[in-house]
Structures are given as C-alpha cells and as structure tokens.
Amino acid sequence: MKIEYTLLKEEKNTSARLGNIKTKYGTFETPMFMPVGTEATVKTLSVEEIKDVHAGIILSNTYHLWLRPGEDVIDHAGGLHEFMHYNGPILTDSGGFQVFSLAKPKDITEEGVLFKNHINGDKLFLTPEKSIEIQNKLDSDIAMSFDECPPASATYEYLKQSIERTVRWAKRGKLVHKNENQMLFGIVQGGPYEDLRKWSAEETVKIGFDGYSIGGVANDHESKEDMYKAFEFSTKYLPKNKLRYAMGIGEPIDIIEGVIRGIDLFDCVSPTRLARHGHALTKYGKINIKNAQYKEDFSTLSLDCDCYTCQSKYSKAYIRHLIVANETLGARLLSIHNIRFLIHLTEEIRLAIKNDSILEYKEQFIKDYYGDKNE
Amino acid sequence: MKIEYTLLKEEKNTSARLGNIKTKYGTFETPMFMPVGTEATVKTLSVEEIKDVHAGIILSNTYHLWLRPGEDVIDHAGGLHEFMHYNGPILTDSGGFQVFSLAKPKDITEEGVLFKNHINGDKLFLTPEKSIEIQNKLDSDIAMSFDECPPASATYEYLKQSIERTVRWAKRGKLVHKNENQMLFGIVQGGPYEDLRKWSAEETVKIGFDGYSIGGVANDHESKEDMYKAFEFSTKYLPKNKLRYAMGIGEPIDIIEGVIRGIDLFDCVSPTRLARHGHALTKYGKINIKNAQYKEDFSTLSLDCDCYTCQSKYSKAYIRHLIVANETLGARLLSIHNIRFLIHLTEEIRLAIKNDSILEYKEQFIKDYYGDKNE
Numbered sequence: 001m002k003i004e005y006t007l008l009k010e011e012k013n014t015s016a017r018l019g020n021i022k023t024k025y026g027t028f029e030t031p032m033f034m035p036v037g038t039e040a041t042v043k044t045l046s047v048e049e050i051k052d053v054h055a056g057i058i059l060s061n062t063y064h065l066w067l068r069p070g071e072d073v074i075d076h077a078g079g080l081h082e083f084m085h086y087n088g089p090i091l092t093d094s095g096g097f098q099v100f101s102l103a104k105p106k107d108i109t110e111e112g113v114l115f116k117n118h119i120n121g122d123k124l125f126l127t128p129e130k131s132i133e134i135q136n137k138l139d140s141d142i143a144m145s146f147d148e149c150p151p152a153s154a155t156y157e158y159l160k161q162s163i164e165r166t167v168r169w170a171k172r173g174k175l176v177h178k179n180e181n182q183m184l185f186g187i188v189q190g191g192p193y194e195d196l197r198k199w200s201a202e203e204t205v206k207i208g209f210d211g212y213s214i215g216g217v218a219n220d221h222e223s224k225e226d227m228y229k230a231f232e233f234s235t236k237y238l239p240k241n242k243l244r245y246a247m248g249i250g251e252p253i254d255i256i257e258g259v260i261r262g263i264d265l266f267d268c269v270s271p272t273r274l275a276r277h278g279h280a281l282t283k284y285g286k287i288n289i290k291n292a293q294y295k296e297d298f299s300t301l302s303l304d305c306d307c308y309t310c311q312s313k314y315s316k317a318y319i320r321h322l323i324v325a326n327e328t329l330g331a332r333l334l335s336i337h338n339i340r341f342l343i344h345l346t347e348e349i350r351l352a353i354k355n356d357s358i359l360e361y362k363e364q365f366i367k368d369y370y371g372d373k374n375e
Numbered sequence: 376m377k378i379e380y381t382l383l384k385e386e387k388n389t390s391a392r393l394g395n396i397k398t399k400y401g402t403f404e405t406p407m408f409m410p411v412g413t414e415a416t417v418k419t420l421s422v423e424e425i426k427d428v429h430a431g432i433i434l435s436n437t438y439h440l441w442l443r444p445g446e447d448v449i450d451h452a453g454g455l456h457e458f459m460h461y462n463g464p465i466l467t468d469s470g471g472f473q474v475f476s477l478a479k480p481k482d483i484t485e486e487g488v489l490f491k492n493h494i495n496g497d498k499l500f501l502t503p504e505k506s507i508e509i510q511n512k513l514d515s516d517i518a519m520s521f522d523e524c525p526p527a528s529a530t531y532e533y534l535k536q537s538i539e540r541t542v543r544w545a546k547r548g549k550l551v552h553k554n555e556n557q558m559l560f561g562i563v564q565g566g567p568y569e570d571l572r573k574w575s576a577e578e579t580v581k582i583g584f585d586g587y588s589i590g591g592v593a594n595d596h597e598s599k600e601d602m603y604k605a606f607e608f609s610t611k612y613l614p615k616n617k618l619r620y621a622m623g624i625g626e627p628i629d630i631i632e633g634v635i636r637g638i639d640l641f642d643c644v645s646p647t648r649l650a651r652h653g654h655a656l657t658k659y660g661k662i663n664i665k666n667a668q669y670k671e672d673f674s675t676l677s678l679d680c681d682c683y684t685c686q687s688k689y690s691k692a693y694i695r696h697l698i699v700a701n702e703t704l705g706a707r708l709l710s711i712h713n714i715r716f717l718i719h720l721t722e723e724i725r726l727a728i729k730n731d732s733i734l735e736y737k738e739q740f741i742k743d744y745y746g747d748k749n750e
Binding site: 064085313318332 | 670689693700703704
C-alpha cells in the first residue's frame with residue numbers, strides 16, 4: 001500500500017494547512033514534527049518511547065545507513081522497519097545534505113558527487129540513481145530525490161546552475177525509482193531568491209512527485225527573514241494537494257512560521273542534541289539544566305507536559321545530576337521530553353488551524369516561550 | 376520498617392542457602408545478584424527497566440554520591456529512593472573500595488583516609504563515621520561499614536594490621552549509625568589466609584551487625600582458588616541467621632562457587648560494562664556482538680531469555696550496528712539482557728538449592744557456558 005496524503009483544511013488567515021497521511025503503519029495528521037533517527041535509532045530512545053512521544057513519522061539518514069551497516073544488510077533484514085524494529089512510518093533523506101556537509105565533497109560533476117567517507121576516509125561516489133536505489137532497499141515510506149545543497153554563501157549565479165542540475169538529478173532519480181510502497185519527493189532549492197525558487201519548484205513539479213521538500217533553509221542562514229522567504233517562495237509554486245516538507249527545521253518559531261507559509265512536515269536533530277547538552281524545552285523557553293539553580297529543584301521539567309519524564313516525576317535535580325555525571329539516562333529523559341515538546345507544539349498548531357487562530361497562537365507562543373524568561 | 380532476613384533452607388550437599396529479605400519496598404529471595412547504580416542510576420536503564428529485569432535490590436556508591444551531587448542534595452530530596460525515583464531496595468557501599476582503587480589514598484591513618492577527589496583533584500578525608508553519616512542521609516536499606524581494601528599484593532603482616540584497623544573502624548561506624556530503617560553490615564577481610572579471615576569474621580561478629588560482607592575478593596586475585604578460599608574462610612565463621620554478601624563478584628562461575636560456600640548477595644558492574652563493549656552473556660557463553668559473523672544475524676541474542684531485548688526480538692545484527700555506531704540504545708539493550716542473565720542465573724540457583732541439586736546445576740552450567748563454544 002502506498003502512503004496517501006489528504007489535504008483536510010486550509011486556515012482562514014494564512015497558508016497553514018491541516019492534512020493527514022495514511023500509511024500501512026497507521027494514519028497521522030500534519031503539520032507534524034519528525035524526530036531524527038540517523039543511525040536507525042532515535043538517539044537514546046527505544047521504539048516504544050518513539051511511539052510514546054506520539055511521533056507520527058520519523059526520519060532516518062540514507063548516507064549513514066549506506067556507510068554502516070550498508071543497505072544490503074537492511075534489505076536482507078526485510079527493510080528498515082524490520083531492521084530497527086519500528087512499525088511506524090519512516091522518511092529517508094537522500095544523503096545529499098550529509099555528502100555536502102559532513103563528508104565535504106571532493107568533486108561535484110553532472111554524474112554525481114565524489115567525497116570522502118567521514119568514518120574511514122575512503123573515496124565514495126554518490127549519484128541520483130544510487131541514492132534512490134539505496135532508499136528503495138531501505139524500504140522507507142517516503143524517499144527524497146538527490147539534490148545539491150549549496151552553502152548559504154553561494155552566489156545567485158552558482159545557485160542558478162545548481163538548481164538546474166538538481167532538476168536534472170531529480171529526473172534521473174525518478175527514472176530508477178522502483179519501490180511502489182514508497183512516496184518519492186522532489187526538492188526545491190534556490191536560496192532566498194524568489195525567481196530561483198519559482199523556477200526550481202515549477203520544474204520539479206513538472207517532473208511530478210508525491211510531495212516536495214524545501215531545502216537550503218536550515219543551515220547558516222543570514223537571517224530568519226531569508227528562511228521564511230525561502231518557505232514562502234517555494235510553497236507558493238507548489239500544488240496544494242501534495243505534501244510539503246521543510247528539511248532540518250526544529251526551532252519552535254521556525255516551525256510555526258513554516259506552517260503559516262504552508263509547510264506540513266519538519267525534522268531536526270535539535271531536541272536530542274539539546275538533550276545531550278542538558279537543555280530542556282519548556283513552554284516558558286529553553287532551560288539549561290546544568291545551571292546551579294536546579295541543584296535542589298525537585299520539581300519536574302514542566303507542569304503541563306505529558307511526556308514520560310514529566311509524568312513519572314523525574315526531578316530537575318535528578319536529571320541535572322545525571323547530565324553532570326554524563327549518565328545516558330539523563331540524555332534519554334531530556335530527549336523524550338524535548339521531542340514530545342516539539343510534537344506537542346504541532347498538536348497545538350493543528351488545533352489552532354482547526355480554529356483558524358494560528359496567528360493568535362503564534363503571538364501567545366512567542367510571548368510565553370521567547371519572553372524575557374528565556375535563558 | 377527495618378529490612379529483615381530469614382534463612383529458609385540450607386542445601387543438602389553444600390553450604391548454599393535459600394533466604395528472603397523483607398523490606399518496605401517488597402520482598403525478594405536470596406541468593407540474588409545486585410545490578411550496580413554507581414551514580415544513582417543503573418547505567419542506561421530506567422527504573423521500570425530495573426524492575427523488569429527482576430532485580431531484587433540494587434547497589435549504589437557512597438563515594439560517588441558524596442562527591443556528586445552530595446549527600447545533602449539527596450537528603451533534601453527525601454533520600455536516594457526519592458532522588459533516583461526508585462521504589463525498590465537499595466544497598467550502599469561504604470566508599471572504602473573507591474577511595475582505595477579510584478581515588479588512590481594519599482595517607483591512611485587510624486583516623487581515616489586522606490585522598491584526592493578523582494573528579495577535581497581536591498583533597499578529601501573519609502572516616503568510618505563520615506561514611507556512615509553519608510549513608511544514613513542517603514537512606515539506603517543496607518549500609519556498609521567503612522573498611523580498608525588492601526591490594527592483592529599486601530603481605531600477611533600488612534593484612535593482619537589492616538584487619539585490626541578495619542575492626543576498630545567497624546566499631547566506630549556502628550556507634551554513629553542512627554538510621555533505624557537501615558541494616559548495617561560489617562566487613563570481613565584477610566586475603567586468602569584462613570586465620571586472618573577467621574579473626575576478622577569473629578571480631579566483626581562480636582561487634583554485632585545485621586549482615587556481613589566479604590571484601591578483598593574481587594580484585595587482582597592471583598587465582599580463583601584464593602577467591603573461593605576467601606569465601607569459605609569467611610562464611611565458615613559467620614552466623615547462619617545473618618546475610619552474607621560477596622562484594623564485586625559477577626562472573627557466573629564465581630557466583631555459583633560463592634553460593635556453594637554460603638553467600639547470599641553479589642554485585643558487579645560487569646553486565647553493564649560488558650554491554651558497553653558489545654559483549655552479551657548467553658547460556659552458551661559470552662559473545663562479542665561486534666564480530667563480523669553477526670552482521671546479518673537476524674536472530675535474537677538468546678532463544679531462552681525473557682528479557683525485554685530478546686522478547687522484543689531485537690536482532691543481533693541490529694544490536695551490532697548500534698554498538699558499532701556507538702548508539703546508546705545498543706548498550707541499553709545489552710545491559711538489560713546481561714543484567715537479566717545474571718539475575719536469571721540466581722533464579723536457577725535458587726531452584727537448584729530447593730532441589731538440593733546445586734552441584735549438578737554447576738556441572739551443567741559449566742558445560743554449557745564455559746564449553747569450547749565460548750569466544
């Protein structure tokens with residue numbers, strides 16, 4: 001069964017949309033935040049804990065799984081769901097972002113990208129076809145086209161050539177896409193320039209995909225304004241009946257602004273990364289649990305949170321102790337809490353869309369979260 | 376309510392004993408293996424997972440908690456159970472072993488031990504009174520007297536002086552012990568020498584404790600024979616109606632040999648430490664999950680294991696991938712499995728005691744576990 005998207009409602013005052021996605025692993029609503037399971041595991045969480053934070057879908061990384069354990073091992077296990085023992089929907093990225101950020105490309109040609117394996121230094125070559133073939137084997141529910149991810153510093157001229165090549169790569173990837181259970185998304189790039197985003201979106205839509213991702217929005221942005229423009233200049237030229245996914249976005253206000261500009265899916269490593277560094281997301285902003293003020297604070301992270309960590313009454317003082325002592329239970333308790341926080345945020349967003357009150361919701365959220373209480 | 380020990384049965388052919396311990400946190404049977412929760416957390420496990428491996432009691436380390444977060448923080452939380460959110464029985468050690476192994480003593484006097492804090496290098500002084508005061512505040516269910524832990528290389532003459540001092544320290548500790556809910560154990564030392572063990576046991580019993588620990592058996596032993604002698608030369612001179620605990624013992628055969636010589640409680644960091652290094656304990660010996668042969672082994676760690684990891688059907692191939700990728704879920708899945716393995720071992724041991732068949736059990740266990748299948 002192929003995964004199916006239905007647009008349920010558009011908000012009255014903005015481009016925010018409510019939708020649902022039906023998969024053989026169950027149905028979930030959008031907008032939705034996706035926790036990241038880079039190495040076929042959402043860092044520190046068991047599969048039951050992933051379900052318990054009400055994750056509709058998780059993301060896993062093609063580049064990492066290609067290198068280790070290898071797509072064939074996962075194929076022989078019966079696909080990524082079987083391998084990691086997770087019976088919920090999974091989206092895989094194309095490996096493009098990692099090749100350009102983590103591995104540092106040695107050479108970008110029309111054929112593909114030559115780069116160094118970041119684990120052992122081996123030279124590797126990734127092409128649009130290879131990326132799709134790997135994702136076909138991983139058997140994720142949603143796959144991404146292989147795109148170039150130019151740095152934020154790229155010139156207009158460079159971006160123009162880059163989006164043209166990304167469109168050619170998207171065509172090549174679609175030709176070899178063979179997994180009928182898997183949606184395939186095209187990717188819109190083009191930096192902060194409306195004409196480039198427009199061209200990229202329209203040409204990608206001409207090829208025809210099950211959904212569209214918006215790339216080049218998460219890294220090194222000079223301003224939030226540019227990020228929000230990139231959202232807007234992309235969704236504006238995308239069909240309403242298809243999913244839109246903003247790649248690598250996890251800051252609460254960016255999720256809200258993305259939703260307002262018509263985006264349905266978000267992912268980011270931030271909730272687990274913040275957790276490892278001892279940060280907790282709360283309604284009243286981000287707190288650093290390592291601060292001395294929490295040493296004897298025996299209250300929970302948040303009074304109005306329904307996550308395992310808060311409901312089980314683990315105290316700030318205990319979590320602080322675990323983080324300071326570098327005990328993994330600390331990162332786990334904070335990861336569960338932080339992921340649940342962002343998924344709960346999308347639940348509140350969906351309610352606001354239903355009530356046509358997303359702008360009011362945004363205003364109140366900013367007041368609570370980014371008010372002067374933030375550290 | 377003070378914790379109570381009842382001797383239920385002695386095995387026909389050996390000194391093995393079956394008993395039970397009643398605490399305000401429930402009743403459990405002995406012999407029992409105790410998982411170690413050094414920093415007020417059994418590494419990688421939640422409190423539900425500790426219960427789920429059927430741990431009757433866990434051990435936590437006075438030295439570590441004294442240094443971080445400090446016994447006053449834990450006292451203000453309402454004691455260690457409240458602080459770490461664990462409503463099962465807890466035993467604390469005296470800090471002695473850590474002072475002598477981890478911190479390296481600068482000076483051992485009649486008064487106590489001067490040593491360096493292993494975290495920040497500060498000079499600290501630990502006395503028998505201070506150790507008990509800290510444990511009183513931690514409010515564990517079973518506390519240990521502060522003893523000297525001489526190295527295995529110590530001469531007979533040194534050991535003789537050392538056990539005399541340890542007895543004087545035990546008296547001083549008992550005098551300041553004020554927590555009526557807490558059992559206090561004395562500690563028998565004396566290396567592999569029967570006359571020293573005998574003197575140490577008899578003098579410690581004269582002071583009168585709720586139970587007796589056997590120290591100096593876990594580290595740097597020249598031979599298993601010496602370890603087993605130390606068990607025997609200690610329990611032989613201890614009262615039958617009191618608990619006996621062999622400190623730091625976790626190798627399966629050592630637990631069995633300890634039980635045969637009349638020991639009730641064991642603890643060791645080995646199941647979680649082995650897990651972090653990718654080792655799994657199975658009926659047919661220890662396996663190294665990182666070995667290439669497990670790369671595509673999609674079977675569980677063990678067919679006859681009832682732990683979460685095995686019952687949830689996590690595969691060797693997946694756990695191998697997690698360990699290789701340094702993902703904490705891997706250490707967690709193996710920790711749960713390894714701890715459950717040792718606790719299950721004590722369950723089988725108790726059954727064998729009931730059936731007066733501990734020697735037959737030992738023979739079969741050795742054949743299965745230490746046969747030529749072991750890596």
